[in-house]
Amino acid sequence: MANHEANWLLPFQKICEKRNLEYTIGQGNQNQLAILPNLPSVQFGDLRVRSGNETHVVEIENGGGVTNLAKYWAALAPINVCEHIERVVLTHVYNRAYGYQSHHAIWNFLYSKMDVWPRFEAHLYVVAYEELDIVARLFAERIPINQQ
Amino acid sequence: MANHEANWLLPFQKICEKRNLEYTIGQGNQNQLAILPNLPSVQFGDLRVRSGNETHVVEIENGGGVTNLAKYWAALAPINVCEHIERVVLTHVYNRAYGYQSHHAIWNFLYSKMDVWPRFEAHLYVVAYEELDIVARLFAERIPINQQ
Structure with missing residues (x-):
């Protein structure tokens, strides 16, 4: 994980710690x-973050690309599915400074095609670093408190 | 386009020139x-390379990623389609030295989902530089001689 990516995770780590959510990072x-x-x-x-039968993930993108969306489709498609993953909720964060508007359009297109609902849900954010606190709050709000 | 990528295009340029196919490269x-x-x-x-109502493209990947496959789906989906693109045939070449076997599995999965046949056709090659001449020949053989 690049340094820049690590910095972008900090607001998410901070809010997880505040909410007492155990999290995993890195490779x-x-x-x-x-x-x-x-x-x-x-x-x-x-x-x-794992919570009950849900897994909440954050992916940070400093360049473009939709591989980190597509991989969840391939992993969660019925024929491949790992039994212990019941539902994945993705918070997908792109650094706005890098542009790649067409990639965000490809992201939206691809997501509209992903036929794995309700086992997968994704949220796209194209933001500046200063806006990450809001995104981190929305991420944490999606994690049910009672199921931790 | 990185230098390395430019080198990987050379066998395709060579075979296009040998076959008198006009080609476009770069951004x-x-x-x-x-x-x-x-x-x-x-x-x-x-x-x-444009030939009749077909467009033949080569994409070179030195890392992983499936964005250069997904972008054709988004571009060729009925709702977005540009009228002057009738059919695209993609030769998608990954440098085997970099691994990314899982990305090739995601590629195959994604391609199986792409509902734009016959307006799109793609071929995945995970190869070493020494094998590019064969891939370039297969690429050129897919381009109809009479429609140039």
Whole structure:
């Protein structure tokens, strides 16, 4: 994880700590999402919180790209699904400074095609660093308090 | 376009020249694919050849990512389609040295979902530089001689 990305996670970590939510960050062994058996896994979120049968993830993008949206579709498609993942809620944050408006349009298009509702839900934010506190609050509000 | 990517295009340029196929490369104004009106365009292939009502593109990936597949879906979806693009055939080349096997699985998954046949067709190659001549030949063989 690049330094810049780590900085962008800080507001999410801060609000998780305030809410006493246990979270996982980074690319360690404990943060793996399998696409297919026998293949190397991908990172299961830049930040991840498990709550009841829901998994809430944050992905930070400093460039463009929709791979971190598409990977959840591939992982959650019925034929591939890992039994222990029941529902994933993605907070997908793009740094507005980098532009890539067309990629955000591709994101919206792709999300409209993802036929894994209600097992997947995603929220796209194209923001500046100063706006992250709001996004982090919305992220935390989606996590049910009683199910921690 | 990174230098490394430019090197990977050379076998395709060579075979186009041998076959007298006119091609476009790079990010210039003449190589733009619109996702939505009023948004900046994305690059319409690292290399592109027009033949009759078909457009043949090569995309080179030195990292992972499926954005250069997804963008064609968004651009060719009926609601967005530009009238002058009738059919796109993508030769999508990943540098095998970088791994990303899971991304290739996501690619296959995503391609299986793309409901724009016959207006789009894609071929995935995960190869070493030494194998590019074969891929370039297959690329050129898909371009009908009579329609140039």
